[in-house]
Amino acid sequence: MKLNKLVLTLCLSATSYHLYAVEPIEPIMLEIPSGSFAMGDTSEKDSQPIHNVNVAEFSLGKYEITRKEFRQFVEATGYEMPSQCIHQLNGWFNYGETAGSWDNNSLTTNDFQPVNCIGWKAANAYTQWLAKETGRPYRLPSEAEWEYAAKAGTKTKFYFGDDVDQTLVCDYENTADLTGENILQRDANTSYVNFFNGKSSCVDHSAYSSIVGMYKANSFGLHDMVSNVVEYIADCYQDSYNNAPNSGEALIDDVCEYRVTRGGSWHWNTFSTSQRGRINETFVGGVEGFRVALDGNVSSVSNNTKSFSKELQTAQLNEQRRRDALLPYPDKITNLTLNQASGLVTLTWDKSLQEGIDSYRIYRNAGIGGSFKLMAANLIETTFKDANVDGLRYEYTVVAVRQHQQSDYSDVVTTKAPIARAPGRIEAEGAVKLQGADVTRTSDIEGKYNLTGFGGIADNAEITYEIEVLKSGDYSLNYRAAAPRDTKGFKVLVDGKEVAIEKVLKTGGYNEWSTQQGGMLHLNKGKITLVIKSLDNNWKLNWLELNKI
Known part of the structure; x- marks a missing residue:
């Protein structure tokens, strides 16, 4: 491993270590045997090409690092932790930072939940501190090590099978499910339905992050490997495996624009064991945490680790009792x-x-x-x-x-689809068919709703409108849009025929709206089908307007 390139200066004096008399809680580690596996997946663009990787024996945390473990690091070092975190629920996650820290945020209520609101740099600094205090080479795992350990010898989408109907996952992982849907509606008046990758068809009894180790482990004995919180990885992110090493080592550049993340979280539906994520080192969010790796194995366990293990077992037992006391969720209503x-x-x-x-x-x-x-x-x-x-x-x-x-x-x-009229304004959300776009309340001063999505309207979105043209002739097309950058825009099709390509120009951000002038369309009297085919992402649409020339 090129660990020298991962070192972050902690600015800690030898005296500060000496004054800290309590031995660290070393994470509960499991020995992962050496082996080879096929890394990657043809279903994800950035997970290709599939390539064979040889992984040497190493150890990996049985659980994600908890708030209790992380507290020792902060108290021992005085590490300057972020005081803001993207975590507050207000209709959904705010995508601007709000007050909240690793030890005081609205999503963590127990010391045995995974620590969050820390950022990649603090996670890496924790491993550096732990290595120095114990004399053992603790570190963040490489991406290859993580995938190898998560798959645990399996070749299916998840280590517990393909789970096409998403009914098994709740036995193994804390994911977006019926429990989360209940609490999400209660706390934020919103839904996992039509959000990102939806929700599972089961009940995991945890609405936010769970106490670690509450679900079944994979065959290596590792818990929460593909959900609970997103996990920071040592590697620099690249958008393919073309330059990936086959030795299991981390891929490190002199400058990392993004770090790799692995696994999903409680507020996303489960990620596969091959699915990759990326994150900026400076990003601090409420659904990201980490677990640690170690070259070789841990031959002895400290007294503090033994005490922590007993406390965790008690917390797990009490949480299981709470879950066991819950009534089953009611059955679905029929014949609506x-x-x-x-x-x-x-x-x-x-x-x-x-x-x-x-x-x-x-x-x-x-x-x-x-x-x-x-x-x-x-x-x-x-x-x-x-x-x-x-x-x-x-x-x-x-x-x-x-x-x-x-x-x-x-x-x-x-309800029946509305029929818009031309000339006139067509509200974006009045589409009779949507693919790759979602309806949400608008921040514009005009209208109630707009179309958007995860990263704006998708680059392959199709939005279909039924329009009654009152009089044949030429019509000008205007549209109300918001975009943080210039985009390729969209194609316009009338009754299946492409009639225009319109660009969406940057407006200054997702909440800055402008009316943009399009081209001219010739429309015949009668009912027509107008389709917008998006050519890019990072844009939102409030309305279209067709005016007779």
Whole structure:
């Protein structure tokens, strides 16, 4: 390993180490045998080419480093930790830093949860300190070591199988699931549905990060390998494996723009054992943590580590008792139907026959591909009427509630698609079909909603509108957009024929909006299908406007 290139100066004097009399809690380590494996995956662009890697024997933390373990490092060294962290829930994660630190943030409530709100540099500094204090070569794992250990000899998507239906994962990992969906709706009025990679079809009993080691281990005995928190890795990120070593060593450049991360977290659906992430060294977030590696094996265990292990076992036992005492979540509601007439939507569904069901809740999407928002609660009857319908294509779902735990969503029912008119303005969220874009509340002064996504509208998004053209002729196209950079924009297709390519120019950011002038389209009278095909990402759309020339 080229560990000399990973060294970060801690600015610690010999005296400060001498004054710290308590021996460190050394992480509970497991010996990982040497071996070879095929690293990579054809389903991910940056995980190719697949290549054989030979990994020497090493040790890896059985668990992710906890807040209790990390506290020793901070108290011993006085390391200057970040005081802000992207972690607060406010409709969803704020993508600007808010007050919060490794020992005081809204997502961590227990010393035996993984430490977060630290950043890559602090994680690496911890390993440097631990190595110096113990005389053992602790470090962050290499990317190859991590994948080798996570797969543990398997060749499936996850170490517990392919799990196509996402029903097994909750036995092995803390991921985006029904528990998280319940708490996410309660705390932030938003949903995992239509967010990033969705949610699993099971219950893991943890809404945020979990006490480490609460789920089944892989065959190497490692816990929480592909979820709970994202894990920092030693390697510099490159967008392919073309230059990757086959020795299991970390790939280190003189300057790292990004570091590799591995695994998902509690607020994303499970990542495969081959899936890669990247993160800037200066980024400090609430869903990232780490575990440590060690050349060779640990031949002895310190008394502090033994004490920590006993305390962790007690915390795990108490948490398991809490989970065992929970009632099962209610079953899904069946036979939800929708009737739409004269601006009134009427929903009906089958009554739940399960014992203890005390009410129902209605959730609604203001546009296909958006996040379900709570519309009505404490409903006793199995009928609901919505008169607050203003021409969008709404999705509805219903859940059963028992002692504040709600079932998974029923099958979704949808109102009829609105038909826009030209000339006139077409609200972006009025699409009859969305692919690669989500509906969200707009920050613009005009309109209620806009289209966006993870990193803006996707570079392969397709957005379809049904439009009634009142008069044949030439029409100018304008659009209201926000973009942090100039983009390639989008193609415009009318009834399947490409008629224009429009660029989206930078506006100054995702919350800075401008009306941009497009080209001219010739439209024939009658009903047409207009499709926007995105050619880039990092842009948002509020509305389109077709004006008769």
